Amino acid sequence: MKYDIVLAGVGGQGILSIAAIIGQAAVSQGLNVKQSEIHGMSQRGGSVVAHLRLGSAAIKSDQIAPGSADMVLAMEPMEALRSLEFLSPAGVLISNTTPVVNIGEYPPLPEVLSALQAHANSHLLDGDQIAKALGSPRAVNMVLLGAMAAFLALPEEILTAAIRELFARKGEAVIASNLKAFAAGRAAVN
Amino acid sequence: MSENLLLGDEALAQGALDAGLSGCYAYPGTPSTEIMEYIQSSPEAAARGVHRNWSSNEKVAMEEALGMSYAGKRAMVCMKHVGLNVAADGFINAAVTGSNGGLLVVAADDPSMHSSQNEQDSRFYAQFALIPCLEPSSQQEAYNMAADAFSWSEQYETPLLLRLTTRLSHSRANICTAPAQAERALREPSNPRRFTLLPAIAKQNYQRLCEKQAVFAELSDKSPYNLYYAGQDCSMGIICTGIASNYVQEAFAGKCPHPILKISQYPLPQEKLARLLAECEKILVVEEGMPFVETQLRGPLGDSRILGRLSGALPRSGELNTRLVQAACGLPLPPLVQPSPLVLNRPPRLCEGCPHISTYEALNQVLRDYPAGRVFGDIGCYTLGALPPFNAISSCVDMGASIAMAKGAADAGLLPAVAVIGDSTFTHSGMTGLLDAVWENSPITIIIVDNYTTAMTGGQASLGYGKIENICLGLGVAQEHLRIFNPLPKLHDANVRVLQEEIAYPGLSVVIARRECLQTIRKK
Ligand SMILES: Cc1ncc(C[n+]2csc(CCOP(=O)(O)OP(=O)(O)O)c2C)c(N)n1
Ligand code: SF4
Numbered sequence: 001m002k003y004d005i006v007l008a009g010v011g012g013q014g015i016l017s018i019a020a021i022i023g024q025a026a027v028s029q030g031l032n033v034k035q036s037e038i039h040g041m042s043q044r045g046g047s048v049v050a051h052l053r054l055g056s057a058a059i060k061s062d063q064i065a066p067g068s069a070d071m072v073l074a075m076e077p078m079e080a081l082r083s084l085e086f087l088s089p090a091g092v093l094i095s096n097t098t099p100v101v102n103i104g105e106y107p108p109l110p111e112v113l114s115a116l117q118a119h120a121n122s123h124l125l126d127g128d129q130i131a132k133a134l135g136s137p138r139a140v141n142m143v144l145l146g147a148m149a150a151f152l153a154l155p156e157e158i159l160t161a162a163i164r165e166l167f168a169r170k171g172e173a174v175i176a177s178n179l180k181a182f183a184a185g186r187a188a189v190n
Numbered sequence: 191m192s193e194n195l196l197l198g199d200e201a202l203a204q205g206a207l208d209a210g211l212s213g214c215y216a217y218p219g220t221p222s223t224e225i226m227e228y229i230q231s232s233p234e235a236a237a238r239g240v241h242r243n244w245s246s247n248e249k250v251a252m253e254e255a256l257g258m259s260y261a262g263k264r265a266m267v268c269m270k271h272v273g274l275n276v277a278a279d280g281f282i283n284a285a286v287t288g289s290n291g292g293l294l295v296v297a298a299d300d301p302s303m304h305s306s307q308n309e310q311d312s313r314f315y316a317q318f319a320l321i322p323c324l325e326p327s328s329q330q331e332a333y334n335m336a337a338d339a340f341s342w343s344e345q346y347e348t349p350l351l352l353r354l355t356t357r358l359s360h361s362r363a364n365i366c367t368a369p370a371q372a373e374r375a376l377r378e379p380s381n382p383r384r385f386t387l388l389p390a391i392a393k394q395n396y397q398r399l400c401e402k403q404a405v406f407a408e409l410s411d412k413s414p415y416n417l418y419y420a421g422q423d424c425s426m427g428i429i430c431t432g433i434a435s436n437y438v439q440e441a442f443a444g445k446c447p448h449p450i451l452k453i454s455q456y457p458l459p460q461e462k463l464a465r466l467l468a469e470c471e472k473i474l475v476v477e478e479g480m481p482f483v484e485t486q487l488r489g490p491l492g493d494s495r496i497l498g499r500l501s502g503a504l505p506r507s508g509e510l511n512t513r514l515v516q517a518a519c520g521l522p523l524p525p526l527v528q529p530s531p532l533v534l535n536r537p538p539r540l541c542e543g544c545p546h547i548s549t550y551e552a553l554n555q556v557l558r559d560y561p562a563g564r565v566f567g568d569i570g571c572y573t574l575g576a577l578p579p580f581n582a583i584s585s586c587v588d589m590g591a592s593i594a595m596a597k598g599a600a601d602a603g604l605l606p607a608v609a610v611i612g613d614s615t616f617t618h619s620g621m622t623g624l625l626d627a628v629w630e631n632s633p634i635t636i637i638i639v640d641n642y643t644t645a646m647t648g649g650q651a652s653l654g655y656g657k658i659e660n661i662c663l664g665l666g667v668a669q670e671h672l673r674i675f676n677p678l679p680k681l682h683d684a685n686v687r688v689l690q691e692e693i694a695y696p697g698l699s700v701v702i703a704r705r706e707c708l709q710t711i712r713k714k
Contacts, residue, residue: 010536020195035361045536066526078533079536085527
């Protein structure tokens with residue numbers, strides 16, 4: 001088994017937490033993991049990308065080559081479009097639809113979304129709206145993680161255990177709201 | 191196998207700790223910062239009392255590590271690639287003194303310049319200093335190399351350079367660890383005079399260093415990190431170094447028909463190299479960074495058998511990946527989605543409410559009256575003042591350059607000349623430039639943007655904390671031209687007046703714009 005995921009978003013949207021949860025879950029299943037994250041100047045509202053590779057055999061490269069990812073997961077639609085070059089033609093695209101408009105001339109959102117929909121296997125969801133409706137507007141990344149879960153070869157209870165572990169220090173209430181967000185995201189793609 | 195996924199930086203740090211490290215010395219810099227941060231947060235490092243405070247700059251860090259090595263203990267010094275320029279004097283001369291306790295110098299290169307000014311390749315520095323260089327291809331190798339580097343350093347009385355690249359520094363993997371070794375005891379150097387580089391002694395040391403070259407080459411040939419993989423198709427052989435070997439493995443899905451020489455230790459392993467050159471018609475050199483191996487193989491006339499970044503088989507600059515290697519090897523490429531014209535750049539920005547914003551707004555207003563004036567910037571979060579909407583600085587070159595360039599421009603008659611420098615950058619390498627300006631009472635205005643931290647690299651300690659004005663006064667800045675303001679939007683008018691007065695003053699002035707970074711406040 002081999003599964004390559006490109007995670008894209010804007011600095012501060014929590015893609016590294018998603019990567020950490022999936023990575024931890026995969027390790028607990030005895031899989032090999034490589035997770036590459038470019039940080040540096042990016043914590044301040046710039047584009048961020050992480051490459052997450054899972055495999056039953058040893059994984060060589062830390063990077064996923066363009067055109068070969070099994071999944072692109074984006075917290076933001078224009079960032080989804082930016083990372084589309086990594087996706088293999090048969091790959092799954094999952095993207096949040098709420099834009100982060102922190103640049104002067106953000107492209108017309110409907111055009112961005114239809115460019116994403118043009119990909120054969122795309123799943124777009126409004127993670128911000130779903131998280132807000134649950135009363136946990138900051139858990140958008142867990143909504144998106146839930147949406148991914150439908151396609152990952154990792155049992156859901158292993159993922160939820162990794163969520164509990166990641167948020168363990170923040171208390172039961174935080175764990176519960178993140179798990180709810182995860183479940184809502186899971187339900188949003190079927 | 192460790193359950194934890196460790197970054198390449200962290201794997202190296204854990205390897206050094208397990209190899210009996212007594213002191214880590216570093217100045218922060220992407221992508222090397224996490225090495226020291228891992229040691230700072232390690233309970234075992236704390237229990238053992240391993241030295242783990244930040245240094246003022248890379249040169250000082252290098253010399254502190256050399257001092258610990260002199261005393262017989264194992265020391266590691268870490269920096270980003272450009273930090274090695276700052277540390278170069280200590281580094282090159284440490285090769286001449288040689289080490290006593292194991293001494294490992296770590297430089298993290300940044301091909302593709304994800305967060306750097308250039309793409310320099312630290313392997314050239316090791317070659318220049320005539321010392322062995324290690325270039326791990328995986329987190330596991332980074333872990334293993336720490337212990338080997340320390341023991342080679344002690345055995346051959348030489349520092350070693352370990353070169354990381356961004357992709358390995360910042361990628362996580364699960365690794366296997368080895369049993370921990372004890373720290374070393376204090377021990378006199380073998381020859382008590384070899385650390386005193388008077389010409390007569392330096393000549394002897396240098397002679398010995400030259401003689402060691404053959405030993406280092408032999409060490410490379412026997413190294414567990416340099417591997418020869420036989421192949422039947424000798425129309426081409428492949429040399430791949432460090433993490434580039436992973437791209438080669440993947441390009442051929444692990445079934446490469448060509449002979450491969452994987453290099454992770456320098457100087458070049460001569461026997462293995464000779465075998466590959468003898469066996470193969472042409473050689474593709476795949477290396478992350480500058481064409482270091484390729485240049486040596488091509489020679490001055492450009493041997494056409496040698497392919498790589500110089501021949502055009504691979505891009506001349508930037509990070510490699512599996513696809514680029516596939517293209518260079520003529521392998522079929524998976525189809526690619528064309529980049530959408532809808533995608534725009536999303537550069538990093540100053541945080542909303544950042545103190546630097548208020549400083550630039552005040553400065554920009556004052557400089558509207560001086561269209562000929564120029565602002566020389568420096569490196570830190572405040573470099574983002576180069577971008578819209580501020581467009582406030584005209585330069586950003588290397589740490590500390592703001593003050594010295596402003597002085598040089600003023601020397602040339604370009605006025606007003608203003609320097610903008612962060613507190614950490616000021617104590618890293620701005621203080622000496624200030625002393626020059628004091629000596630000549632240069633007509634420049636230096637704005638020290640003091641946010642109490644090294645923000646750009648994640649909020650590390652800033653060693654001048656609480657001392658910036660005393661440092662300036664101590665260097666000789668006149669009390670009446672040392673001004674301090676709080677860069678808050680509501681104090682804009684008062685701050686503009688301070689800057690107006692000091693920019694109008696025809697001698698040296700220093701203005702400290704002081705307010706804490708919002709991110710460090712948030713983390714408290
Ligand atoms: C020689 C060298 N070492 C390290 C770095 C990495 N680096 C860039 S800016 C910076 C320090 C920034 O701190 P400060 O001057 O206080 O400004 P701030 O980011 O806090 O605004 C560092 C460590 C570098 N670019 N060059
Ligand atoms: S991290 Fe601190 S100094 Fe940097 S932009 Fe944000 S508030 Fe400003």
